[in-house]
Amino acid sequence: MQINDLTVVILAAGKGTRMRSKSTKVLQKIAAKPMIFHLLETIKNIPEISRSAVIYGFGGDEVTAEISANFPETLLIEQKEQLGTANAVKSALEIIPDNGATLVLLGDTPLLQKHTITEILQAAETQDLVLLSAILDNPKGYGRIIRENNFVTRIVEEKDANSEEKLVKEINTGVMLIDNQALKKNLIKINNKNAQQEYYLTDIISLIKEYGGNIAAVVAQNTDEVLGINDRIQLAQAEKIYQNRLKEELMRQGVTLIDPERTYITGEIQAGIDVIIEPNCTFKGKVTLGDGVFISSNTVIENAEIGENTKIEAMSVIENATIGKNCQIGPFARIRPQSTISDQAKIGNFVEVKASVIGYASKVNHLSYIGDSHIGAEVNIGAGTITCNYDGANKHRTTIGDRVFIGSNSALVAPVAIADGATIGAGSVITKNVSAEILAFTRPPLKEVKNWQRPKKNK
16 A cells, blocks of 8 residues: 555544543543643654544534644544444545545554554555554453464454454554555445444454455554553553653653652653752653753742753742753742743742842842842842732832842832842832942831830730
């Protein structure tokens, strides 16, 4: 068969009753992403594919909305009645050309990898049909591959299998590459004379064999790839397999995971060498870690870039932010979106930074809130300092120059600017701009009351 014009049809019409969910099965998530998205991302990287389609049924509005928003190039075709896999493929005939080939995939088998699909395509040259099989110690629940003289002759579903056929350990994964002419010629011949009274696409194998067509089976080298997900238990198994893949790749890049079992990844991590990640850390979205980064326990990092040799202490949360080189963040720090922490800066314990720039070698060490601010280089922000950026209706900015010292427990009421080298006395409330190289404070004078008696509790 010719694979230079390849159509991919993903079967995703089932309800997934055993999942016990209001959402359809293929939208259940692995690594915080609908399982069918993993399959769609895999096939995007295969150059032979000319078009792809998802056959949907149950939960159609939700499925089409999710796929259209994230994979707008994917065609969406409704299977109006769920009458079996052959009926599902028949729904897609209008988009399948007369020549070329069609690759049938299952939306609830999301762990299939590119190299396995490539192996199927490579086996197609002299075949009318190539299927992907697997050898399982416990094949219960799967259709069995029946061979004669080592050639595939048919597939029998378990409910239709006799006692001898049930002993066969080679199973059908549901993945199948079919010559388009053979597909269109035989699809209309498939009937529903079986225990389920469904139209099985697997029946096309015996039909092709009847006229001497060539059929081959590629045996999956890793059975994890063909795990079908039907319930929450299998969903958890797939999550673990996928997480292990991500973490193994991370360790190959030169990252030390102190306890891989307690590291959780959704999205993509690019990491340099000699990175160390302690247990119970979570990574979301796109994260970049420079050489020598150290991330302590119970940290959450989402869509962030962290420069080399930076240390993230325990219990910190970093989201949509950029952290420079040789910084120290935390413990218990929160870096919120649109924040940039420059090289050699320090954000200490119980400090929150939001939509702000912290300049080179500046320090916000303790118990402070910095929001909508631009802080220059070598600034020291004392404990308990806050930038009062919100007046109840609008946000305002605070600008702090280089080498400024802010005394502890100060409130900077935006909009306000503090020029280079200024010092703000502890406990001040600054509501006006402060000039360069001066001391500014609003501390009230000390008052003493003589002969004052402290209240006493009644005995």
